[in-house]
Ligand code: IPE
Ligand code: IPE
């Protein structure tokens with residue numbers, strides 16, 4: 529996406545000691561950055577607070593990450609908000625997250641309009657509580673015509689389920705005579721994933737130091753650069769995003785070549 533240089537410089541004023549906008553190359557910004565947002569619970573517990581407070585604080589980080597991504601000119605920001613495995617958590621926490629998603633999306637729609645951001649959602653949305661589902665559909669509808677950055681949120685998402693669903697869809701097309709098995713290419717397969725039409729992530733950020741993928745984007749991450757930070761998600765700021773990009777730009781992506 530186009531970068532508004534003036535806005536970007538103003539946004540990144542007051543640099544801390546270790547990082548500034550000058551440390552990154554604006555001509556090689558990743559197109560798609562994806563985040564496994566983790567550590568909300570620990571952030572709260574360390575402060576002697578209820579885990580719920582961590583999720584509320586995490587929303588502020590996500591809002592800032594969306595703005596940061598627009599300023600830096602990403603084409604796509606995606607974030608993992610709720611895995612298919614998260615239903616195992618206490619009902620109270622699940623209910624809080626579901627109502628937080630709905631409440632936040634309504635509150636942030638003006639930001640989406642102002643920044644021309646299009647919303648996308650990955651996951652089995654029909655299994656979500658009715659109110660959350662309704663608000664999500666409204667968010668999709670109201671931002672469908674925006675042609676700036678895409679912000680994609682994975683909710684009730686699991687990568688294995690996504691891959692199995694794609695396989696089943698393809699099987700149905702073959703059965704119906706719409707597709708021949710010989711025509712099932714990687715592109716055809718990708719086009720049956722939730723991420724159809726989007727570039728694969730260039731950079732995956734995971735907060736809170738966990739060294740695992742937790743059933744996220746198993747197909748899409750084949751050649752993605754990984755950045756794991758100990759920073760807990762509610763502490764993730766625009767500066768941490770710069771550190772991630774600096775690290776990304778210091779790597780040599782070979783895609784199997786030399
Ligand atoms: C991430 O933090 C929660 C999200 C919904 C994005 P966690 O709730 O997993 O926090 P920890 O890992 O228990 O600290
Ligand atoms: C990662 O956080 C998944 C999401 C942010 C949705 P988790 O806290 O659920 O992951 P695990 O359980 O530590 O692997």
Ligand code: MG
Pocket residue numbers: 566567568
């Ligand atoms: Mg966690």
